[in-house]
Amino acid sequence: MEDKRLKNTHVKLQITKSLLDLLQMKELKAISISDLTSTAQVSRVSFYRNYDEKEDVLKEYLYKLIDSWYKEYQDSGGTSEDELLGSLFGHFSKNRDFYLLLSQRKLFYLLKEILKELFGPKPEYPNFGAYVAAYFSYGLFGWIEEWFARGMQETSEEMTLLLKNRDLNKK
Template sequence: MRQTIRNVSPMSNEGRNAYVIEHLTDALLTLLRDHSINDVSISELCECAGVGRASFYRNFESKEDIVRLYINHLFCEWADAYEQGDDKPLSALIQSIFAHFERHRDFYGLLNERRLIYLLKDVIIGICGPKPEQSKDDAYAKAFVAYTLYGWVEVWFQRGMKESSEEMAGLFKMQGL
């Protein structure tokens, strides 16, 4: 899209980038309803979003990066709400994460349908996984929990998200985790 006085907003670069990111995200999620991510071209995505290809490449390296950014956005909202309380047991964290997935069932169902669930792994590892400053024992325990949780999430999606978040937390707790 060629920029002219009619189609360029007087907003700041940050405002324009936010606009571009929002429109590319909305367009990609719309296109993913009918196409796999590999079948969506950058040109088609930009046309649907009403932005130029340069805008895409200025903000993203791949279409998957758009999905990752949106997942991170959703999880930041979740984390802000979750962290408002006191220290909570692991089962409360698990229940809260699965409740988050339930609230955004359509989006995560779309990720599952389009085989993009793997994009969740980094987010889950970032939340529940090991940190460099942790002791060896803590780091391995956190890695075990994080990768186990990711596996459970993946299977839960594949099974159609039938169990409630409370049931999933209970099942996790029954495993001694």
């Protein structure tokens, strides 16, 4: 059983690496499953055993990145919103190339789903709490998306301060 899981991990790593490499050269819709499996040197069966579509590969990779960041943040003992935001923007800076690739390939919407899951409303929240959580998660996504669209001109620390101060007239 262990060998099968390790083999599956290897297949997934090959598929993920190959998809990221191919995305450097062309749009996701222009990448066929055959291109992907050929580059990854795995069979189509291996792809479909693990994923339904190419976006699933990117979602899984995003979840791993964000999950890793979130565990690091929790381990750091941070408790304030400022510490959370600083850590999150630091994560985006650290993984700049990947997130810029998502932005350039118009795949940034995948991040919105994850941020909503992490910071967005939950069924058990009272209405007002759900609205506040939705405002926060979608607003945060908007800040991040625009930062990437503008080429990440500010440092992660500057972005944290801008968001903290909500200085919308800053040029």
